[in-house]
Amino acid sequence: MKEKFKKDDHEMPSECPYCFYENDACTNADIKDGARVPIEGSLSMCIRCGQFSIYNEKLDLQRLTDDDKAAIDAKTRAFMDKLHLAWTMSAKPTMDAKYGKPFTEGPR
Ligand SMILES: [Zn+2]
Numbered sequence: 111m112k113e114k115f116k117k118d119d120h121e122m123p124s125e126c127p128y129c130f131y132e133n134d135a136c137t138n139a140d141i142k143d144g145a146r147v148p149i150e151g152s153l154s155m156c157i158r159c160g161q162f163s164i165y166n167e168k169l170d171l172q173r174l175t176d177d178d179k180a181a182i183d184a185k186t187r188a189f190m191d192k193l194h195l196a197w198t199m200s201a202k203p204t205m206d207a208k209y210g211k212p213f214t215e216g217p218r
Contacts, residue, residue, distance in 0.1 A: 122135065122136045122147065122148065122169075123135070124136060124154065124165075124169075124170070124171045125170075125171065126156035126158060126159060126161065126163065126171065127161075127163050127171050127172050127173045128156060128159050128161040128163065128173065129156060129158050129159040129161070131156055131157070131158035131159065133154075133156060133157060133158070136148055136154060148165045148169060149165065149169075150165055150166060150167045150169070151164060151165065152164070152165045153165075153174075153182075153186075153190070154171055155190070155193055155194065155197065157197070157201050157205065158205050158209070160194055160197045160198065160201075160202060161173075162174055162190060162194075164178055
């Protein structure tokens with residue numbers, strides 16, 4: 111389990127395009143050149159506000175467009191819903207207690 115979540119795989123700061131929280135890490139979304147890193151089109155969920163965003167060609171996060179949302183397959187959408195539920199039950203209360211409610215909580 112520990113091997114699966116090595117810190118080296120997570121160090122990629124990014125700013126949430128919804129609440130502007132500075133996330134200091136990312137999940138092991140995709141594999142490029144043997145490294146688990148986000149690539150253009152990888153999805154990300156903000157630990158602060160729970161919104162999903164997408165990496166652009168510069169590997170900056172941007173809000174999901176309606177076209178982006180429409181392109182998400184049912185299996186991925188189901189996983190996103192489970193992930194968001196897990197976030198709601200675990201990280202959200204901690205983040206809200208620490209920082210207060212985020213100033214944006216638009217539709218995911
Ligand atoms: Zn956010």
